[in-house]
Amino acid sequence: MQVIFKSMTLVNFKSHRDITVNFGEQTDITGDNAEGKSTVCEIPSYVFYGTDALGSKLDPTPITYEADETKVSLLLEIDGKELMLGRSLKKNKTTYYVNDVPSKAGEFNEVVEKLFDKDLFLSLYNPNYFPSMHWEKQRSMLLQYVPSPVNKDVLKHMPDEQSKCLSALLKKHSLEDIKKIHAENKTSMDKKYIAAQSRTKTLREQLDQIAPTVALDSLKVEEGQLLKQIKEIEKITDSAWDTNQKINTLNTRIRSMLSEREQMKEDFQRLKDEEIQGSCRVCKQPLKDESLESAEMEKQDRIKKFKENYNAQVIQRKELEEELSKLEYIDVSEQIEKVRELERQRDPLLQEIRNHGQYEQLNNQVNQAQADENETLQSLNESIFILDSVKAFKAKEAELQGEKVQALFETLSVRLFEEQKNGDLKNTFEIELDKKPYRKLSTAEGIRAGLELRDVLSQQSDLITPVFVDNAESITSFKQPVGQLIVSRVVAGQKLKIEGVDAE
Ligand SMILES: Nc1ncnc2c1ncn2[C@@H]1O[C@H](COP(=O)(O)OP(=O)(O)OP(=O)(O)O)[C@@H](O)[C@H]1O
Ligand SMILES: [Mg+2]
Structure with a gap:
């Protein structure tokens, strides 16, 4: 117009x-x-x-x-x-x-x-x-x-790796949002990385403290040999235990039978001395002759039974005494002492073997912590790379736009951006003639x-x-x-x- x-x-x-x-x-x-x-x-x-x-x-x-x-x-x-x-x-x-x-x-x-x-x-x-x-x-x-250059043009002018990374991200988010997301991630990963490093270090120190000095295999061999010796000896002590136990049981039973016999003797005396009562033990009626006779018979019968009982008990005891006389007490105190000695040697080995287990467990924790640390570092580095790429994108976009604007002028130069201390670009506008700003002309x-x-x-x-x-x-x-x-x-x-x- x-x-x-x-x-x-x-x-x-x-x-x-x-x-x-x-x-x-x-x-x-x-x-x-x-x-x-x-x-x-x-x-x-x-x-x-x-x-x-x-x-x-x-x-x-x-x-x-x-x-x-x-x-x-x-x-x-x-x-x-x-x-x-x-x-x-x-x-x-x-x-x-x-x-x-x-x-x-x-x-x-x-x-x-x-x-x-x-x-x-x-x-x-x-x-x-x-x-x-x-x-x-x-x-x-x-x-x-x-108009500012389209993303595709800017990406074309960027290093391959940065360009590839950003073009994928730009499909989902704007450049500003990408920057926000990764600035936040960088801050949290920075903190997390420091924490992860210190956790790995602490666990590693703990691991070093319990590092086993002897290999598990040789510990197991040594412990196995001791256990075998212990088992050998225990076979002996176990069978000795059976015999000795039997002797003890026999002694106890014989002793009790002897005291039972004393009791029986007393009881027998009382039975013999027992007088036949003139009246019924049940109904208290005076007994008749035939009844007295049968009472006497009944007493004799009881005496007879008692004697039979007594003799049977004596026979049984004699049998036990016979059995006892064939057994001999085995002294295994030496073997027990030996087993104790072997167990004393075996204990530290078992402790070492358990230590191996704890070491293994802690080692797994160290590996997990190291993996966490690596993962955090990777996420941190990724965000740093993306933030650098965003910065590079903006710089390139500014450069391309600057070139487009500059191409319109013959003698003047136009400054559209200003780099800040942190390297970020800030919008500005300055018309310059031979590097002198307009207001100084x-x-x-x-x-x-x-x-x-x-x-x-x-x-x-x-x-x-x-x-x-x-x-x-x-x-x-x-x-x-x-x-x-x-x-x-x-x-x-x-x-x-x-x-x-x-x-x-
Ligand atoms: N409202 C007004 N009424 C009358 N006169 C006025 C008024 N405002 C300004 N003037 C006068 O008009 C005259 C002309 O001013 P102008 O600025 O147009 O002159 P000029 O030719 O551009 O001068 P120079 O060569 O100094 O630039 C001046 O004397 C000014 O003081
Ligand atoms: Mg004038």
Whole structure:
């Protein structure tokens, strides 16, 4: 889209009582200081936005003379179509005009907004406007025309390993999320790794303390031999135990039978001395003769039975005594002492064998701890690698985007990123000419830089507008900008002169 200024009228606008400006392809404004050159420059922005050319609110009411009404109008040609915009200010009340038709503020603003973006127009019209904006605004305005490179392009320019790793991760998460995930994992793995290392170390120290000195096999052989000897001896002591036990049992039984015999003797005496009672033991009736006789018989019978019993007991005892006389007590105290001695030798071996088991168990724990440690380290290293890759990605993305932006400029360089102390990139925006930032440039350098910038913006946005170069007497030469050029120059002793010049 091309915006052309055709003509402009101003009545009672600051020092100007009534002038008409006819613009050409180039419009030269000349005159001595304070002739009102810069004021002319403010009209278009005032008509559109009620501001000066830097976007600050403007009150053009004359202060050096009495005036009823301030009135300005600007005739534009936009892509071949004419549009007349105007404003008048009377007693602090603004009236708007679109093609001479009085309009409400809202209607008027809508017409203007539809034409072009305010920041863009002011940037193109006034070469000083763009650098006066906040750097973030400048950056986003320029970058809206230079989209950041797509992930695929960035990955293509990265080392193979990093590229492969990130492209897989980018299928699931955004770069920022990848960074968050692995920054968190790195922090927790850092801690976990330190803990895992110390656990492995502690367990290893414990393991060293119980390291067996003799091999398990030879311990088992030695212990086995001792056990075999013990078993041999125990065979002897066990059988001796049987015999000795038998002797003890026989002795005990014989002793008890002897005391039983003493008891029997006493009992027998009592039985013999027993008198037959004259009455029934049960019913207490005096016994008859035949009954007495049978009682006597019964007593004799009992005596007989008792004797039989007694003799049987004696026979049995004699048999036991006979059996005992054949047995001989075996003394195994020597063997028992030997077994004790062997057990004494075997105990430390058994302890050593058990120690082998504990060692084995602890060794497993050490191996598990070492595996945990390795796994943690691997996860930690992986996150470090990914975080480095993210950083490399961002750096490459910035580099590619920087190159794209830089390619738009001829003499200026543009810095979009700044490396922080931690190596991360931070957004920034700096326009430089020969490594000097814009704000350090001389007046003429500043005008040239501003013109190059607005030309880039004009090309990128496809919007052509007039550009105003104020105080051009301070600059020897500059490149013809894109669009109509309005130039003001101080000429000593000269009244204000405005001349539109068209190419022949
Ligand atoms: N509201 C106003 N009413 C009347 N005069 C004003 C008003 N505001 C500014 N002026 C005066 O208008 C005159 C023209 O100012 P302007 O800045 O346009 O001059 P200039 O030609 O650009 O001067 P220079 O060569 O110094 O840049 C100045 O004397 C200024 O003080
Ligand atoms: Mg001036």
